[in-house]
Amino acid sequence: MIVETGHYALVLALALALVNSIVPVWGARRQDLSLMAVAPAAALMTFLLIGYAFFALTYAHVVSDFSVLNVVENSHSAKPLVYKISGVWGNHEGSMLLWVLILAIFGAAVALFSRGMPDDLRANVLAVQSWIGAAFLLFILLTSNPFARLAVPPAEGQDLNPLLQDPGLAIHPPLLYLGYVGLSITFSFAAAALISGRIDAVWARYVRPWTLIAWIFLTLGIAMGSYWAYYTLGWGGFWFWDPVENASLMPWLAATALLHCAAVMEKREALRIWTIFLAILAFSLSLIGTFLVRSGVLTSVHAFATDPQRGVFILVILIAFIGGSLALFALRAGELKQGGIFAPVSREGALVLNNLLLTTACATVFVGTLYPLALEAITGEKISVGAPFFNATFIPLFLPLFIAMPAGQMLAWKRGDLLGAAQRLVIALACGLVAALIFAAWQGAPWVSYCLAGLAVYVVVGSFTDVATRVFGRGASLSEAFRNAIGMPRSAWGTAFAHAGLAVTLLGLAATGWGVDRVLTVKPGETVNLGPYEVSVTGLVQKQGPNYNALVTPAVIRSGGVEVARIEPANRFYPSRKMSRAEAGIATLGFGQLYMSISGTTPDGGIDARLYWKPLVTLIWIGALVMGFGGALSLSDRRLRIGVARRARVSPVPNAQPAE
Amino acid sequence: MRKLWLTLFLLGALQPMPSFAVQPEEILKDPVLEARARALSAELRCMVCQNESIDESNAPLAHDLRVLVRDHLKAGDSDAAIRQFLVARYGDFILLKPPFKAETLLLWGTPLLVLFAGGIGIAFAARRRSVSSSTVLNSEEQARLAGLLKK
Numbered sequence: 177m178i179v180e181t182g183h184y185a186l187v188l189a190l191a192l193a194l195v196n197s198i199v200p201v202w203g204a205r206r207q208d209l210s211l212m213a214v215a216p217a218a219a220l221m222t223f224l225l226i227g228y229a230f231f232a233l234t235y236a237h238v239v240s241d242f243s244v245l246n247v248v249e250n251s252h253s254a255k256p257l258v259y260k261i262s263g264v265w266g267n268h269e270g271s272m273l274l275w276v277l278i279l280a281i282f283g284a285a286v287a288l289f290s291r292g293m294p295d296d297l298r299a300n301v302l303a304v305q306s307w308i309g310a311a312f313l314l315f316i317l318l319t320s321n322p323f324a325r326l327a328v329p330p331a332e333g334q335d336l337n338p339l340l341q342d343p344g345l346a347i348h349p350p351l352l353y354l355g356y357v358g359l360s361i362t363f364s365f366a367a368a369a370l371i372s373g374r375i376d377a378v379w380a381r382y383v384r385p386w387t388l389i390a391w392i393f394l395t396l397g398i399a400m401g402s403y404w405a406y407y408t409l410g411w412g413g414f415w416f417w418d419p420v421e422n423a424s425l426m427p428w429l430a431a432t433a434l435l436h437c438a439a440v441m442e443k444r445e446a447l448r449i450w451t452i453f454l455a456i457l458a459f460s461l462s463l464i465g466t467f468l469v470r471s472g473v474l475t476s477v478h479a480f481a482t483d484p485q486r487g488v489f490i491l492v493i494l495i496a497f498i499g500g501s502l503a504l505f506a507l508r509a510g511e512l513k514q515g516g517i518f519a520p521v522s523r524e525g526a527l528v529l530n531n532l533l534l535t536t537a538c539a540t541v542f543v544g545t546l547y548p549l550a551l552e553a554i555t556g557e558k559i560s561v562g563a564p565f566f567n568a569t570f571i572p573l574f575l576p577l578f579i580a581m582p583a584g585q586m587l588a589w590k591r592g593d594l595l596g597a598a599q600r601l602v603i604a605l606a607c608g609l610v611a612a613l614i615f616a617a618w619q620g621a622p623w624v625s626y627c628l629a630g631l632a633v634y635v636v637v638g639s640f641t642d643v644a645t646r647v648f649g650r651g652a653s654l655s656e657a658f659r660n661a662i663g664m665p666r667s668a669w670g671t672a673f674a675h676a677g678l679a680v681t682l683l684g685l686a687a688t689g690w691g692v693d694r695v696l697t698v699k700p701g702e703t704v705n706l707g708p709y710e711v712s713v714t715g716l717v718q719k720q721g722p723n724y725n726a727l728v729t730p731a732v733i734r735s736g737g738v739e740v741a742r743i744e745p746a747n748r749f750y751p752s753r754k755m756s757r758a759e760a761g762i763a764t765l766g767f768g769q770l771y772m773s774i775s776g777t778t779p780d781g782g783i784d785a786r787l788y789w790k791p792l793v794t795l796i797w798i799g800a801l802v803m804g805f806g807g808a809l810s811l812s813d814r815r816l817r818i819g820v821a822r823r824a825r826v827s828p829v830p831n832a833q834p835a836e
Numbered sequence: 837m838r839k840l841w842l843t844l845f846l847l848g849a850l851q852p853m854p855s856f857a858v859q860p861e862e863i864l865k866d867p868v869l870e871a872r873a874r875a876l877s878a879e880l881r882c883m884v885c886q887n888e889s890i891d892e893s894n895a896p897l898a899h900d901l902r903v904l905v906r907d908h909l910k911a912g913d914s915d916a917a918i919r920q921f922l923v924a925r926y927g928d929f930i931l932l933k934p935p936f937k938a939e940t941l942l943l944w945g946t947p948l949l950v951l952f953a954g955g956i957g958i959a960f961a962a963r964r965r966s967v968s969s970s971t972v973l974n975s976e977e978q979a980r981l982a983g984l985l986k987k
Contacts, residue, residue, distance in 0.1 A: 362982075524881075532954045533951075535954060536950040559931075560887065562933065563878075565934060569944075573947060582885060784859060
């Protein structure tokens with residue numbers, strides 16, 4: 177019964193989304209307040225209905241209702257509760273439901289937290305959001321119904337793919353979707369601005385927090401996915417330039433570019449056309465990503481052609497939204513007037529350079545991901561575009577970005593002083609140089625690693641140079657400095673942390689060159705030397721889990737004879753799916769990790785094992801956390817909170833803080 | 837399988853997961869040759885997998901190719917010769933770094949093209965901006981300025 181009510185709620189949500197697609201726009205055109213007031217109420221109600229549908233599916237999974245096809249295909253009565261819940265979105269239908277749920281959450285959030293917004297802007301934003309919602313609700317109901325029942329229910333389910341039975345699945349997709357789908361809000365804002373024709377600094381100020389939220393979640397989601405892949409796949413890789421990963425990287429690159437150019441629009445009213453275009457682009461890339469992973473086109477062009485129903489549906493949605501918004505953009509872009517002017521060497525100029533490089537990087541990933549598909553569809557010729565291609569093209573684009581990042585922060589708006597900026601970065605440059613030398617002496621070859629490590633240190637120091645000079649400037653005493661630090665706009669701290677976070681990630685990536693890996697057969701009792709450590713395998717044990725059995729090899733890690741950690745790499749076998757999964761044993765030692773995974777046993781009692789020592793590897797993900805923290809700091813900046821602009825208009829604050 | 841995100845989405849298409857790529861018994865005694873084998877393997881695609889190199893893949897085909905590469909290395913072939921041999925046998929599909937030729941011109945050219953086009957676009961926009969906001973005053977403004985200066 178609950179399952180059916182969930183299905184019904186989804187149908188109601190679609191009806192409501194259709195109403196909300198039309199009424200507010202009409203109201204905004206006629207300046208009819210009562211029609212526009214439909215939008216927030218309908219957005220909240222849509223959220224409740226989809227939330228209920230999601231609850232109903234979760235309920236079916238938790239009680240293992242095997243009359244529901246989705247539960248049969250993805251669950252098992254013996255599966256731990258947490259994976260019964262996360263299994264809800266560990267499949268196509270459920271993850272699409274999560275997709276629309278998050279879309280509805282963002283719609284409801286706009287309805288709740290934007291009371292200060294002009295009514296017509298809010299009505300248009302929520303209407304555009306409803307267009308997207310209606311399209312995807314229709315997609316779910318017509319092609320991917322998660323509530324389908326079975327006439328003859330089986331006694332037991334087929335279990336969830338073992339790779340997905342992991343805390344990673346509980347966290348990674350919701351985070352990633354919050355980012356992916358969060359960009360729908362910036363898209364809706366852009367479309368609404370184009371509809372109403374009002375595109376100004378106030379608009380940029382309203383969009384900014386939403387872009388930031390989406391960007392933070394996208395950053396964390398990508399990092400989480402990368403760490404998940406790293407520890408479950410059993411061979412220590414963390415980024416593969418896989419089309420599915422690229423599908424999340426492209427919106428991230430576009431969103432990063434958008435954040436930066438929106439800052440120019442907010443402060444200087446320049447780059448308006450470009451900002452709107454990026455807002456459309458970022459969500460379009462999210463949609464393209466959804467199409468890529470959902471349609472099966474990645475497996476092969478032919479697989480797509482044999483079962484095209486879902487793929488074609490998303491393709492139609494994709495074309496309608498991207499095409500429609502670009503057409504609207506083309507119509508309106510000409511009406512936009514030029515904004516503030518600036519010299520090439522200025523904060524604006526630096527942000528333009530940032531956008532040029534990020535967009536090029538994004539285009540590179542885009543072409544690299546789709547080129548093989550396009551070439552095969554046109555000429556039938558098959559080529560591969562893998563990691564070596566991206567390493568050769570993407571990295572050269574990111575290097576100048578790193579070099580320019582701290583300098584950009586130093587430049588003044590309108591007209592900057594490059595020489596002055598360079599002089600202020602002397603300390604950062606010196607730190608980077610010294611760090612490179614230290615790393616060269618300490619870890620040695622390859623030269624790429626210590627050069628990049630030096631670059632990373634330069635960016636970390638450079639990111640904080642501006643803040644530091646402002647805090648400690650003019651020989652401030654310690655208490656004065658503390659007061660300065662508190663009084664600084666949080667967005668300035670946010671920028672510093674986010675930039676430094678990216679550099680911390682770079683340091684982690686640079687350090688991969690110093691890693692040690694060994695593939696070998698070990699016997700219990702044997703000791704293996706690995707980098708600065710000795711690893712002794714102490715035994716080989718069978719263990720029984722709730723829905724798997726495991727082969728475990730406990731091992732002790734010693735450094736100079738002293739025990740530093742114990743690990744238990746295992747190989748799990750899930751009988752219901754007849755699949756096995758490596759469970760790597762990982763010991764975090766300082767910022768590095770010792771990683772061991774086993775694949776099986778040899779007839780003479782040996783264990784096939786792969787061991788890695790990965791110095792500083794955790795910095796890759798710590799850097800992403802620091803980036804997210806920077807984003808959150810920036811988000812908490814009081815001056816940029818939603819509604820502040822309006823309050824300021826009502827009662828101008830006499831001691832308003834100067835713009836940066 | 838390393839397609840975590842993919843598995844999330846394309847659950848049905850998954851094969852049973854063996855554990856990991858290179859196996860201990862495949863490894864060559866000579867560490868220099870082995871290092872070359874690993875580097876070479878990382879650039880070669882396992883053709884039955886999705887975008888996986890033979891160094892990472894667990895598929896039987898990847899195993900056969902790894903052994904093949906190592907056999908050629910032991911026979912004293914150069915890296916280029918081995919690559920050539922494999923391309924002749926399996927086509928460009930086996931190279932994860934596509935060769936530079938007519939069909940891939942756009943692929944390799946995109947970064948430069950976008951960078952170049954973007955740069956030109958920015959230069960034009962900047963010029964237009966400085967022209968449109970030129971400092972020349974029209975007669976009305978001149979008169980107003982004169983009036984203001986007199987005060």
